[in-house]
Amino acid sequence: xxxxxxxxxxxxxxxxxxxxxxxxxxxxxxxxxxxxxxxxxxxxxxxxxxxxxxxxxxxxxxxxxxxxxxxxxxxxxxxxxxxxxxxxxxxxxxxxxxxxxxxxxxxxxxxxxxxxxxxxxxxxxxxxxxxxxxxxxxxxxxxxxxxxxxxxxxxxxxxxxxxxxxxxxxxxxxxxxxxxxxxxxxx
Numbered sequence: 001x002x003x004x005x006x007x008x009x010x011x012x013x014x015x016x017x018x019x020x021x022x023x024x025x026x027x028x029x030x031x032x033x034x035x036x037x038x039x040x041x042x043x044x045x046x047x048x049x050x051x052x053x054x055x056x057x058x059x060x061x062x063x064x065x066x067x068x069x070x071x072x073x074x075x076x077x078x079x080x081x082x083x084x085x086x087x088x089x090x091x092x093x094x095x096x097x098x099x100x101x102x103x104x105x106x107x108x109x110x111x112x113x114x115x116x117x118x119x120x121x122x123x124x125x126x127x128x129x130x131x132x133x134x135x136x137x138x139x140x141x142x143x144x145x146x147x148x149x150x151x152x153x154x155x156x157x158x159x160x161x162x163x164x165x166x167x168x169x170x171x172x173x174x175x176x177x178x179x180x181x182x183x184x185x186x187x
Contacts, residue, residue, distance in 0.1 A: 046172060049129075053170040054179045057107055057126035061166050064088065064097050064109075065183045071158040072096065078152045079138035082164070101132040101139040107168065131171040137178065141165040161185065 068084035071077055075098070083098040098110040098121075107127035112120045132139045142150040145162035167180035 049172045050170065050177050053127045053129050053172065054168045054177060057168055058166060058179060058181055060109065060126060061099055062181065062183050064099075065164060065166075066186060068097075068185060071161055073158050076152070077140065077142065077157040077161075079140060080133060082140050099126075099139070101130050103133050105130050105134065105171075107132075107139075127168070127170060129170045129172055131169045131176055132167070134171070135169045135176060137167055137169045139167060141167070 064086060065082075065084060067086045067088050069087075070085045072083035072085060075081055075083060077083075080101040081098065083096060086095050086097065087093065088095060093114045095111055095113050098108075100108045100110070102108065105128065106125055107130040109124045109126050110121045111124070112122065131137075140152075141164065142152065142157045142161045143163045143165070144150060144160050150157050150160060163182050163184045165180055165182050167178060169176055169178045171177075
């Protein structure tokens with residue numbers, strides 16, 4: 001009553017070979033797409049890190065330094081530290097802001113308001129991957145109005161500085177990235 005059809009013996013070896021070849025091509029294309037996407041993600045992550053570790057600190061420092069009315073003598077301005085006085089919020093209280101690139105790779109902004117002492121200082125971390133000191137690249141370079149660079153040890157930086165060049169160096173994924181800009185003082 002039940003008869004077996006002679007054409008239903010399974011797949012031939014050549015049919016299986018064709019299917020495996022097509023499957024290999026499809027998997028190869030999928031793997032290439034994955035690798036291209038992964039490379040794009042790495043580039044995007046690097047760009048985001050550079051923006052976060054360089055762009056945002058540069059913008060913050062530019063915002064404060066363009067509004068400053070005095071570079072403080074204490075601590076003395078150096079290649080890696082500068083303290084300025086501002087009244088950015090226009091409330092009549094002087095804000096004292098210190099920018100510092102540390103040897104352990106952090107870029108800090110310390111701020112306190114009024115005539116209080118530094119014990120009331122609030123510290124913000126602008127970058128955790130700063131490499132200015134490791135690369136021996138000054139965070140700050142000071143210039144007079146005629147373009148002559150001032151040496152931080154000269155004692156004239158606080159009174160003669162017309163503009164400052166800020167250079168931020170960061171290390172990310174074993175590579176160094178850098179950006180800089182000039183900030184002209186309003187006074």
